Amino acid sequence: MKLIFEKSIPGRGQQIFPACDVPEVLPKVELRKSVAHLPEISENEMGRHYTALAKRAHGVNDGFYPLGSCTMKHNPRINEKMASLPGFTKLHPLQPACSVKGANELITGLEKALCEITGMDGVTFQPAAGAHGEFTGLLFIKSYHESRGDHERNEIIVPDSAHGTNPASATMAGYKTVEIKSNDKGMVDIESLKAHLGPKTAGLMLTNPNTVGLFDENIMEITKLVHEAGGLCYYDGANLNAVMGVVRPADIGFDVIHMNLHKTFSTPHGGGGPGSGPCGYKAFLAPFAPGLVSRDGGEYTRAEKSFGNMTGFYGNFLVMVKAYTYILTLGKEGIPAAAKNAVLNANYMQEKLKDLYPVAYDTTCMHEFVLCLEEIHKNDKVSALDVAKALLDYGIHPPTMYFPLIVHEALMIEPTETETKETLDEAITAFREIYEQIKNAPEAVCACPQTTPVLRLDEVKAAREPVLKYQF
């Protein structure tokens, strides 16, 4: 399909701005000489262009989206309606606090609800996404140790099953990452943890349920050991959807946590953002909180030892509006019900697939599970990637591939609670049919997809000869 620049014809365009009703003045400085090659295109042609692009995209509303660790649940329309109210969208961030009482009341209300769900004592909404929330959480930990004059602690312990953002965030916070092994159940190996804890330990970053979808049964002991060594415990909330209303991170020993409003709390992913990664913290970390906050409609204040600001203003406010709307809708009954059904749907699929596709850890999973295609790859020369691409021809978005790194040829499946039994059954049938094909005609699986707008793309060429913009 053509790029919008290839549809541009000089002299065409849209009439958006009025004539100037005051004398035209530009600053007396050097002005731009080059012309910006922006499209010159009519509204009709432009509308068709983007509609064609939309047809070449796959959202939750287009079909099943069991992308592990991403919690691709339904994005309620009421959330969008509320976030488009002029009483929110037309607020200048530097309006007087007394003129944005409703907005600050919403932020406070959301903070209260998230505190209740996580057991934390406060929440900052400064972070704009999950990774940003991790970075924020680690700065809480850093501030805490430094405020105590404890400058020797420069290590963050991360399990080998962790999302890549964990070690990357640790680096951004100035920490050295210490990787610990998982045990044969995919959980933290207590002995390995003990061996790495010590006077240099600043903290532990952990996802629970972990990235293979299992709840770590030793969690109480893990957090206790870290605390005994003088470290703090950070909870990566990527998988909070499995336990919200059932387990509260603060109750199992975590000191600081980030949540992904765009996963657990139903706000849309927008093709890769905007998200929101609020960071919850226990009371003893409150003095370090970033950002300006207006409580009870009063003037903005900053925590006494605040480590700064993560974003220019108050974080992604409109995403907060959506999450608040969602929490109001679900309430105290709906929140645990969502977690329970997310776990049910995952176990249902796991149980119906594991005879053909071995699961990495054959036990009750939480909201997601990991298939291990190592044997299939070895015997039938069909990889996890091939199976993923075959699913495209069924109109199903593939699971997360090749993650976590501790499982070879991994496919990580997270159905979420908003899918019907029929959808799960259809996906199970697709997986089973693909398995039949692996056994009968593996080369056909390797040639998938066949029905998509483009076929498999040459990623090597893209990386070797990078073309990152249109050449006019």
Next chain:
Amino acid sequence: MNYPSELKYTRDDEWLLEEDGVATVGISDYAQHELGDLVFVNLPEVGDEVVAGEAFADVESVKAVADVISPVSGEVLEINEDLLDDAALINEDAYAAWFVKVGNVTDKEELLSADEYEAYNETR
């Protein structure tokens, strides 16, 4: 798989050629094969110190990055700038595509002969 007999190898899959006190280092044919199509190489700068057993460069494929471990300690005298423009050279001929030339060599990792390295790879 190709194992030139005039070279020495490491268990981390680097090759080494020593001539007149200068060590030329690259990655083995086995390594480039395992890594797949390489798209980029990060090299040290001339004058940098490299340490035996520590990473001095890395190679990128589309979905992975691997450290290249120095078999020797010393000072980088020269780098192969051609690789910075075209990492595919490593896939084409891993033994022509040297990474660095190291001088003032003070220390060395345990090195394998071509036969030993080939035997080692067969057990992996």
Next chain:
Amino acid sequence: MIKEEIVATYIPNTREEQLAMLNEIGYKDFDDLFKHIPADAKVKGELNLPSGKSELEVDAIVQGLANKNVVFRSIFRGAGAYNHYVPATVDAIANKEEFLTAYTPYQAEISQGILQSIFEYQTMVAELTGMDIANASMYDGASAAAEACNMFKDRKHSTIYVSDAVDKRILKVIETYSFGRNTKVCVVPSKDGVTDKAALKEMLEADAESACFLMQYPNFNGIVENADELCQITHDADTKFIMYVQPLALGALKTPGEIGADVCVGEGQPLGLGLEFGGPYLGLLAANAKFMRQIPGRLIGETVDSKGDRGFVLTLQAREQHIRREKASSNICSNEALCALRAGIYLATIGPKGLKDVATLCSSKAHYLAEELGKVGLKLAYDGEFWNEFVTTCPDADKLLKALGDKGILGGLKLEDGNILWACTEMNTKADIDEVVAIAKEVF
């Protein structure tokens, strides 16, 4: 209250279906399914939250909160967030559910729409800024600035220089990131509202570890600084030059590319995003091609599929956290893709002529307001040339801003020294401006 027969909103399976599924896979009930979680880890009883509510009730509650806020009918405040016009096409297109509800385009074959839209956005940002390449977006302008400064940290260079004429909110985020990365931030003093060039030269020459210098264009006081000179001084000291821009100003001003900047960052909010109480906004990041592999965040590249047809993929991913982990150029993964889509639609809607028009309108209105305010005694605080923002003196800023507020007008921003920072956009008509001036005349 919600009606009892609805299990919980957005969970489609009925209670009976749920139970049947549980039984089918060998569990008695939900308690049985969760029995492997240690009892002492579980929540005792219910969460202390209200009961779930119907859509109609939720709608009323949230509308009630929105209605408690004051929406000003006329806005003369900027300082990092600008009340520009958002064309109708932007909402109509960006709200398409295929764009709204998709994840990051990991599966290229079914994500060409998202990938191509971002590739087009990257192209437009490169065109707008005059830079070689642009990334797929950052969280907001301030975090983009902080990440840009960290691009040039290496073993030998770890001091970041920031002009005092840069918005303190941006500086704050740069300092926060530096607290993490253990880099040092030095503020280069300003004089008469602009960066003190002599001080910059002296500071950079005295520091062998300087990594980069960041200036704002136009700066926080609205002044269009002589970026060519600052660039020269910075490069002479073997330091990287980063420009923080208001993107619409580049409809008129010499571009960072023409000036020779190494990296250009900025707040993309003026490009089709609302004021939105501060977010979500859009971090712009564009760079000279030689820094391609130091760029944080997603990059979309062009390639071909197995038939040879053009297609787009996430590329140069080995820079990123999911591959390079602790050695990644940044930890960023989710960015602001939908906001980038909005910016792309915005720029495609206004086109090259619209870009020039809007830049001219903003400048013209601001100059008219400045001139008229001058007539009632609010004089320009600085001599420098400005685009759409400027600082005036004011005998009593609180009094004037209150009088404006009473009429539904959000006046300029009161600064620490009692001066006012005013901003105009194409939204401010001559009548709006005359009204502000009339009120100012009445007050003083």
